[in-house]
Structure formats: structure tokens, C-alpha cells
Amino acid sequence: MTTTTDPWPLPRVVVAAPASGHGKTTIATGLLAALRRRGLTVSPHKVGPDYIDPGYHALAAGRPGRNLDPFLVGAQRIAGLLRHGASVPTPADIAVIEGVMGLHDGAVGRRDYASTAHVARLIEAPVLLVLDTTAQGRSAAALTLGMAAFDPAVRIGGVILNRVGSPRHETLLRDALAEVGVPVLGAVTRATEVAAPARHLGLVPVAERAPESLAIVTALAELVEATVDLDAVLDLARTAAPLNTPAWDPVTAVGGPAGAERPVVALAGGPAFTFSYAETAELLTAAGADVLTVDPLRDPALPAGTRAVVIGGGFPEAYAQALAGNTTLRAELADFDGPIVAECAGLLYLGRSLDDVPMCGRLDLTARMTGRLTLGYREAVAVTDSPVARAGEPVRGHEFHRTTTDPGHGDRPAWRWNDAEHGFVSGRVHASYLHTHWAGHPDAARRLVEACR
Incomplete structure (x- = not known):
């Protein structure tokens, strides 16, 4: 049991992407569910003001999905809110934080304030970058390198390839990312994608279609188990620095x-x-x-x-x-x-x-x-x-x-x-x-x- 003041070596990882639509929610929700199926206590979090994604996170993790939004609550509270959410009702073994929009996209007119990159810096967590690889090959490595170099304080520790077209395509992508020194921790093909239904304000909330939502989360867990190196994700999460900020109370x-x-x-x-x-x-x-x-x-x-x-x-x-x-x-x-x-x-x-x-x-x-x-x-x-x-x-x-x-x-x-x-x-x-x-x-x-x- 962690205290609210002692440093806590909470393993954690931020799931980010170069832009919206690359598959962050699919991977984050699947990770939460797959890690829970391994017997781990998983704490789910979402960057930004989103209400809908945390509902899927909560269903996958079995505890409330919580938001980390510097604009709404102040940057000084983010680490404390993460620690609070990961501590109740019981201390988590790992926290998974889904980003918002593109990695470096913040509040309009405020550079990267309230962006996924901003939150990753505040909580000192490594980033797992999800890439939609549709219609690109070696350029995926250039994109990853640019995302990492744009802010050296944000550490991209691995990539998950999404919407891979074929085994040959996957090999091409893995070889290119090896050239820039970024490990590939998973590859999801277009044929195995799982999608939740959407409407005018985004995904349909979990509470509106509970049986179907549970089936989707189960499918996402199975997808991640089959396509992502969970041991490598856990190793990456363990490289996060100890949380020194007291839990928000x-x-x-x-x-x-x-x-x-x-x-x-x-x-x-x-x-x-x-x-x-x-x-x-x-x-x-x-x-x-x-x-x-x-x-x-x-x-x-x-x-x-x-x-x-x-x-x-x-x-x-x-x-x-x-x-x-x-x-x-x-x-x-x-x-x-x-x-x-x-x-x-x-x-x-x-x-x-x-x-x-x-x-x-x-x-x-x-x-x-x-x-x-x-x-x-x-x-x-x-x-x-x-x-x-x-x-x-x-x-x-x-x-x-x-x-x-x-x-x-x-x-x-x-x-x-x-x-x-x-x-x-x-x-x-x-x-x-x-x-x-x-x-x-x-x-x-x-x-x-x-x-x-």
C-alpha cells in the first residue's frame, strides 16, 4: 500500500498518436483490458475533457476512468490527480493514460499547453506512439523521429503499428523504425481492427449499450493480446520515474x-x-x-x-x-x-x-x-x-x-x-x-x- 507522500514507483505509459483517428482508444482500451486479464490492477486515465472514452476505460479496467486536463484543473494538480486515481479504491500495478488529439496538440493559442505531450512531461511517463500506417512505409519512421525530436523532453519509448496491410508491409515498417532506434511493440492489421459505434459527438457511451460495450472491450483485449508485446509494454511502463507528488485529496x-x-x-x-x-x-x-x-x-x-x-x-x-x-x-x-x-x-x-x-x-x-x-x-x-x-x-x-x-x-x-x-x-x-x-x-x-x- 502506497502512502500519499512517499515516492511511488508507479509504472505508467501514455498512449499517444500523431493525430486523431490513429487508434489511440482502441489500443488504450485493449491494453487496459488485456493487462487486467493478466491479474494486474490497472488505473485508467484520459488526457483532456473527454467523457466517453473513460467509460470504455472503466469497463476495461474495472475502476473509474479519470481525466487529466491541465486547462480545467491546473497543471499543478495533474500528478496529484494521477496518484489519487491510481490509489483508489486500491493501489494500481500500472496506469495507462490515453492521450488527446495529436501528441503535441494543445489548447488553441497556447502552444502545447494541455496537450498529451504536456501531460506526459508533468507525470514523467514514457509515450507509446500509435501509428496509422495506411499508405505509408519508411515514412512512418521519419514521422516517429520527428514526433520525438520536436520535444526532447517527451520520451517516445515504443510504437504500435496500426492498420498494417500485410506481413510484407509490417516487415518494411519494422525495419524502418529499427533504423531510427524506436522499438515496435505491436502491429495490428486492418483485418483485425475492432471498432465501437459512433454518432454525432463521438463514440456511443458505454452506459447506453452495456452488453455490446462489454463484447467490444473483450474483443479489444483479445486483439491486444494477439498483436502487442505486453511484456515489453510493462517494461516500458516501469521506466517511469517515481511519483513524488502527494495524491490529490x-x-x-x-x-x-x-x-x-x-x-x-x-x-x-x-x-x-x-x-x-x-x-x-x-x-x-x-x-x-x-x-x-x-x-x-x-x-x-x-x-x-x-x-x-x-x-x-x-x-x-x-x-x-x-x-x-x-x-x-x-x-x-x-x-x-x-x-x-x-x-x-x-x-x-x-x-x-x-x-x-x-x-x-x-x-x-x-x-x-x-x-x-x-x-x-x-x-x-x-x-x-x-x-x-x-x-x-x-x-x-x-x-x-x-x-x-x-x-x-x-x-x-x-x-x-x-x-x-x-x-x-x-x-x-x-x-x-x-x-x-x-x-x-x-x-x-x-x-x-x-x-x-
Whole structure:
């Protein structure tokens, strides 16, 4: 058992690629599942604000998938959050961290800040580069060499060849990479690829298709077992430097519980509301709440004694009719007098309608799907006092949606960014499109629990 302060030689590896679409999620998920099948305790992590990939990671590893995003939580917390995630509920034997976009792609206008390379440096972990080798031969070695030379502080310890066309193609690629001194730790052919189904915002979340998702993860484990040298991956992971940073602690972050009473906070879950960071529930619990899950698709009422509600993101548009059919819960939320915090999907659910399908009617807005993707990091400032923020308080978040609301914000907006106002504060309701990671501003959890009292 590791302590929170002593150096911890946690084996770890970052799965990266030159660009999106090379197969990072396939390899990372397969590695997690294959290593677990070997009897190892594996800790899954994802660079960036992604909610969907960590769901597949969690299914593969058997413990929560966690995000490492310097933009949302601050670079100074990344190593501590990694150590925390790898320590609970039990210490991991290895951590696998899936990157985001291309290895060196960071937040727009901030060079490589919040990139996979940035996180690899922060956690001092070697990189396993996944290469889509379609339509290239020796150039794969040149690409790998360039990726490594671009930032010498990022150590590429091996390559996995993906979408290899033939045995001859594989031999050509291996010989070329040997010339530049980068070992090949695996090769996946086009014929053996395994793909998860996708739709308008990426992969379909695990919670929406659990039996099929389990079958996909099993297939990915078998794929990696057959095509990747797991012993070599473990050897690479063991070259990571000891983690010297203490584990992030939710109790310390919120200052501990603010009283003996433990109010119930209902956290939306189920297939329609799958976007939630694991640290949200941990922070609320540390602040003194009892966190219980409510599934708006199936549960006819909030948990007994609920004093506050948190409704995160997800895909209400895919379940609009079923959400509308749960009339008792919609009515309860319309009349609920405690604090409600809603992000993106939660915002849509609290409105009058979504694509003309009735929702809760708690907020005077209508929502509809569009063909336009709104995506990106945001630096916001709170406009109105609410249960989770004080006017003038800065916060970082991200947007990720293809819907719009009418109106776009209320008379008392929640946030301001890019010289425009966004979101709604109505009574004790705080709702907007902005996704936030509460590890970056833990006062939100403390204030919400205090507001319950």
C-alpha cells in the first residue's frame, strides 16, 4: 500500500498518436483490458475533457476512468490527480493514460499547453506512439523521429503499428523504425481492427449499450493480446520515474465537511446523463454530502431526502421521448426548491422542450438540435451569484454540443466568456452549456453542500 507522500514507483505509459483517428482508444482500451486479464490492477486515465472514452476505460479496467486536463484543473494538480486515481479504491500495478488529439496538440493559442505531450512531461511517463500506417512505409519512421525530436523532453519509448496491410508491409515498417532506434511493440492489421459505434459527438457511451460495450472491450483485449508485446509494454511502463507528488485529496480540497448533518445530493446518471467526472461525487462526499444517483429515464422520484440535484452532460436528445414519459420526476424537478446545478444536457432537460418534446419546464427556454458542433475550452467569469459560484469568480470549462437554446441566456446569466453572456441563474438553479471539472474549483462542491443547509 502506497502512502500519499512517499515516492511511488508507479509504472505508467501514455498512449499517444500523431493525430486523431490513429487508434489511440482502441489500443488504450485493449491494453487496459488485456493487462487486467493478466491479474494486474490497472488505473485508467484520459488526457483532456473527454467523457466517453473513460467509460470504455472503466469497463476495461474495472475502476473509474479519470481525466487529466491541465486547462480545467491546473497543471499543478495533474500528478496529484494521477496518484489519487491510481490509489483508489486500491493501489494500481500500472496506469495507462490515453492521450488527446495529436501528441503535441494543445489548447488553441497556447502552444502545447494541455496537450498529451504536456501531460506526459508533468507525470514523467514514457509515450507509446500509435501509428496509422495506411499508405505509408519508411515514412512512418521519419514521422516517429520527428514526433520525438520536436520535444526532447517527451520520451517516445515504443510504437504500435496500426492498420498494417500485410506481413510484407509490417516487415518494411519494422525495419524502418529499427533504423531510427524506436522499438515496435505491436502491429495490428486492418483485418483485425475492432471498432465501437459512433454518432454525432463521438463514440456511443458505454452506459447506453452495456452488453455490446462489454463484447467490444473483450474483443479489444483479445486483439491486444494477439498483436502487442505486453511484456515489453510493462517494461516500458516501469521506466517511469517515481511519483513524488502527494495524491490529490478531496477532503483537503474542500476543507472537510462543514457540519455533522449529511444532506442528500442527487447526481443524475443512467444512459441519458453519462457525462460526469469521478471527482465530482468525491468532492461532494468530502464536503459532507451523501451522494445518491438518480436515473431520469427510470426513477419516478428523487432519492428520499434530496436537498440538491446535480445534472451533468449526456445525450438527452437520444432519449427525449423516454425522458418526457417520466412525468412524475419531471414534475418533481419543476417544483424542487433546493439548489440545482445543470451542465449542457442538464440545461436541456430543465427547459420547456427539446426538439418539441416536453422536458421539465423548470427554465423558460426551448432547445433544439442543430448541424453545428460547438466545441472548445472556455475561460469564463461568473456573472450572477449562485449555489456554485460568486459573481466575478473566474472558472475554466469546455463546451461540447450540437444544440442551441432560445433564449441563449437568461436575464441573470450564469457566465460570461468571449464578450458574451451564457446560461441561466433562476432562483437556486444554475444551468449552462459549460462543463467544469470541480477538482479545478472545489469551492463549487463546498458551496453547494452549504447551500443545502
